[in-house]
Amino acid sequence: MAQRFDDLAAFTVVAQERSFTRAGAKLGVSASALSQTVKALESRLGIRLLDRTTRSVSPTEAGERLLKTVAPRFADIEQELAALGDMRERPSGTIRISAGEHPVRSVLQPGLSRLLPDYPDIRVEVIVDYGLIDIVADGFDAGVRLGEQVAKDMIALRIGPDVRMAVVASPAYFERHAAPTTPQDLTEHNCINMRLPTHGSLFPWEFEKDGRELRVRVEGQLTFNTIRPRLESACRGLGLAYMPEDIVASQIASGELVRALEDWCPPFPGYHLYYPSRRHPSPAFALVVEALRYRDGG
Structure with a gap:
């Protein structure tokens, strides 16, 4: 079959150029070799395709019909191959990523904001999900999780610094309640809980x-399933919140929130992008990976 395509391609160029010499120069082969190729094709088909004279070459009626049939198809193939080359030079496609709310805000958005303006044909769809889902079964290209939660059969790439949690409340709250000195003291406090949307359970505070x-399961009047309402409720003096340190850093610095149990909150491995080890990355995916890669110090 491959030989037939080669012979048809050779015939097409000869018929279009009306010359074995010009066609040979275009294809990088000798005129005599092209002549033998076309003769072999005519022999297999059992019909003459070209009229040959000492001065010219022209398609027969059968040759003209074949030329009109195959030439546009070869042109389409060349255009498609050129388009594939453009994809290599201009990466495109949709990348789907599953991640929790915090890494979306702290890692994905900053990294993607540096990449996407330069690559308008790349699209990234981020689905916020707190569960440890099967990214392959659910149709995702990659997932983002804490390093210790990444499955062993995945390629994992660190995309963020170590993470640290902070227990915070407003000064007004601490005017009414003594600050906790141990995690066990939290049982006496009004704590703002977080319910994990996927599992339906309350998120335990880890120290x-x-x-x-x-691991302390706290109680309180308020429960949310996203970050922002917990932060705002803590700032309003409605209870203690257990938040990623970077989310509340500015409020702590300004005095809007006060930190407690800092010595019980050491850093732990940060976020990793993970994807199947058998995956052959597309140019667009490779660019996203490189844009998110964590580099110490920034």
């Missing part, structure tokens, strides 16, 4: 100090 780990 560690001197090798001792604690």
Whole structure:
């Protein structure tokens, strides 16, 4: 089949150029070799395709019919191959990523804002999901999770610094309640809970100090499933909140929020982008990966 395509392509150029010499120069082969190729094609088809004289070459009626049939198809193939080349030079396509709300705000949005303006044909769809989903089964190209949560059969790329949590409340709240000194003290406080949308359970507050780990299930009047309402409620003096440190850094610096239990909140491995090890990355996906790659210090 491949030989037939080669012979048809050779015939098409000869018929269009009306010359074995010019066609040979265009294809980078000798005129005599082209002549033998066309003769072999005519022999297989059992019909003459070209009229040959010492001065010219012209298609027969059968040759003209074949030329009109195959020439546009070869042109279409060349255009498609050229389009594929353009895709290599101008990466395009949609990349779907599953991630939690915090990495979307702290890592994905900053990284993608640096990449996307230069590549208008790349589209990124980010779905906020707190569950450890199967990204392959759910049709995602990649997921973002904390390093310790990435499956072993995935390629994992660090995309953010270590993460640290902070227990915070407003000065007004601490005027009414003594600040906790141990995680166990939280049972006496009005805590703003977070319910994980995927699992339906309340998110436990995790602490560690001197090798001792604690998971405290707190109680309070308010429960949300996103970051912003918890932050605003803490600022309004409605209770203690357990938040990523970078989310509340400006409020702590301004005095709008006060931190507690800081010595019980050490840093832990940050976010990683993960994707199947068998995946052959597209140019667009490779660019997204490189844009999100974490570099120490920035």
